[in-house]
Amino acid sequence: MVGERRPRRTVKRALIAVLALLGVGLVFCGRELAGAVRFLDGIEVQASLAEARGPRAFALAQNCAPCHGFDGNNLSSRYPSLAGLPASYIETQLRAFADGQRDEPMMGPLAMSLSDEEMALLASFYAQSQVRANPFLVIDPTRRDATESLTASCSACHGSALQGDANRMPETPRLRGQGEAYLARQLQDYRSGRRADPSGAMNALAQSMTDEDIARIAYALQHR
């Protein structure tokens, strides 16, 4: 994204001047003026973010944002949060979408449109995004014990807090913070073979699960 590099203060002054020229008195437009200044701050924050995260990666990530969140933190439960996933895992998944190993009608064409360099840029972008807790997630305290026992065995590969470990297991994603609907769909896909785990572990595990098991485990994982 290319923008002119006028100093921030100049932009603000220009806005104030325009408002004055329009004959809008400061007394009457205090709210509007404050809003406009905050708006310009918001624009500056975005521009600074683009600069800090790398303009190309930032521009590419805008295509992923509507489903995965601006910085890879997803508030809905349908699509995965990409923030903090190991870069290697993200790249592997993008390649799997592109070559059809992972059959996903939306991600397939998207991944096919990415060059190797673009995949690496996106993987690095999301791996470096900070994981944020979902403030809308309501945890039922009465089910907390059940959630911990149900997901205890997941910790062996996905980390004690299910946060993943990019250094020790770069192909294993974090589960913490992922949405219930997304997790349930992945378990169903592992069970049916639509998604293949190269190690075979997830497919073997999912084989033994009933629909009810999957629903309970997905709920439990989301609420850990």
Place this chain on the structure above:
Amino acid sequence: MTESEDPRSDRRRFLKWAGALGSAGVLAGVPGVVRAEGSYSASGGKNAPLDVVIIGGGLAGLTAARDLKRAGNKSFVVLEARDRVGGRVLNHRLGDGYFSEAGGQWMGPGQTAVADLARELGVGTFKSDYAGKSVVAAGRGTVALDFGGGTGTDETIVAELEALARQVPSAAPWNAPRAVELDRMSLADFLGGREVGKIDAMTWVVASQMSVGAAPSKVSFLYYLSMLNYAGGHQALEGMKDGAQETRFHGGSEVLALKMAEALGDKVRLRTPVTRIRHWNGGPAEVHTPHGVFRARRVIVALSPPLCQRIEFDPPLPEARQELQKRWPAHAPLCKTAMVYQTPFWRDLGFNGQVGSVDGPVAWSYDNSPPDAGRGIINAFVRVAEIPAQNEQAKTLLANLYADAIGDERLRDPLEFHLHDWGDEPYTITCISPMPPGLLTSGLMPALRQNVGRLIWSGTETAEIWHGYMDGAVRSGHAAALEALQGLREGECA
């Protein structure tokens, strides 16, 4: 309003017979025992093939079916996978019979095919209401501006875009001068080489996601120019005033589909997904569904290329067509919501209900109230990842956002909230097609409209103008019906 003009009565009547057909479909679905096409044979005995099977009950498929019927053909059937017709056209159903569109909804100048269809079906139109101030938001700040139904885009850039677009034929952009060069570029590459301010650059991201379905970095510049070409200019494509978002249909755009389906009666089969097509190259083709096999002399495939990709073809399709289907972009990243109030009271405050945000949940909202203003409705394109999964939480988040942006506490208490996430629909998958750089000049594009064997490709993506729009769908339906009738006639002569 008479009953025939009341969209609610259209839906009631359609659902009544559709429900009956659904039950019949289940009974007919005993594998290997009943061949569903038997009851549709027009002549030549029970096992004679149909003239035409149409796959897809969206605007394209229904238009094709309507044309076949008007041409006197009775030997056809429309197979629709969902439990409804309309495809990417759908209404949110509000209380007291009000509606708000959840899918494609607007018509603009130059969209003569959908305008003609509406006129023939007796569906009236009315103008979108965009008078007043729009609010643009970034971070915790907002600015209210009156765009007058325009886009506020830099005029120098618009002039350059329009001049370039005149050289790009919308039906075959790959034939444009410098096509490869323009297709290698993204819209972001073009903007990056111009003097574009920070605010404008971010506005382009939001506008591109809504008009083309992706951010500028993944939109082929050649593709964007082809859209400007068929629209006749930037304002005509992106604007509300004199633009493609100017006009709505009484009862919502879904009424077009409901009226066509009702007139087609039992020719439309709901809940009948096509899983496989055999013998498409020789024929008659065999169209396989869970409810039986339909044999047909011609098959109109009124689906987007990504949906075609979900069907098994035996023998396999030509390589170029397979590759095109595989690579055709398919995603619907913005869900559509309707927030309903007693009246559109924001109009009295000088606002038009439009809120656009570069970094929040709402990409763009707009006043979608009915023409009698009997309800106040703010529709919005919403980024799915930025709203909570629970509807009640999403409602509160968005209602508070509108209240803060427009500055009226009444906006915090809507009567109703509706959300439709198109990503949830396996039989939709995509919205408009965000063509990435390189695909248009890959050499694969001629396969989009190249009919093969008994197959006739249809759907809005195949239209020569207004592809991606309802108008394109209607055009493609007309074209497919003509191809089918012509093909049948040639078959008879042979």
